[in-house]
Amino acid sequence: MTAMKKTTLIASLSLAAVSAFAQTTPVGLWKTIDDDTKKEKSLVRITDNNGVFSGHIEKLLDPDTKPDAVCEDCTDERKGKPVLGMTILRNLKQNADDKAIYDGGDIVDPNNGKVYRTRLKPVDGGKRLEMRGYIGPFYRTQVWLRVE
Template sequence: MNKKIATALAALAAALAPVAALAQAATPVGLWKTIDDESKAEKSLVRISEAGGVLTGRIEKILDPARQNEVCDKCTDERKGKPMLGLAIIRNARHDSADASVWTGGDITDPNNGKTYRLRLKPLAEGKQLEVRGYIGPFFRNQTWIRVE
């Protein structure tokens, strides 16, 4: 009897694994490769994590070896002079109650120019890509980031 239960539970777990993976993939939580929207060059890896329903994204790796020790000289808040590695560039994003496919309400900082923009995150391609929109008023800029994990 125990062998039948163990076999049934294993089959159930195998059947539910793709559903769990899809649910995880449909969120911005994870590790993302950032792509410059103008040059199309791979720039960094950003890890987006969730705590208490709030998303934070930190630079985990800079892909250009010459930029490993840079600091955010152009930031104008408490991040000024802080190392780029570990820098929180996404802050306070939450799942949008009006549109379940996006996360909004936070901000994103471009450490290259120090400017902070309102933020919208939208998973695409079954969670394999992330549309990252920074905007001020009606003006916005999109980047598409690629899921690493």
């Protein structure tokens, strides 16, 4: 094998490994699905800022949601702010014991203003994201779908 072919092969394998790793993190664009109605609700972009993950609503998909909707029921700094562009996920970090889980942060439901402790877990090779919200010992899980 020539040196050029070896270099190309190594570069290709390295790129594939980086792509596979990127898909197993929650970073990216996700389509949220309402677990009751099964309707597409929004697109949420999750970003990583030095190991702290957050997510904001990039696009509203539900035709029943007004484009200029605001979070009337929020009780923090998001009260009265537009839902479109709102940071709904914040302060998540990769779990030290289980690297497949991202937790320690919270999520707000702009429909009712409630804030839940949350946990994210990419599944199916990063094609789906289990988003779990907690109140006390009780929880509810939604499955979000990767768009990118």
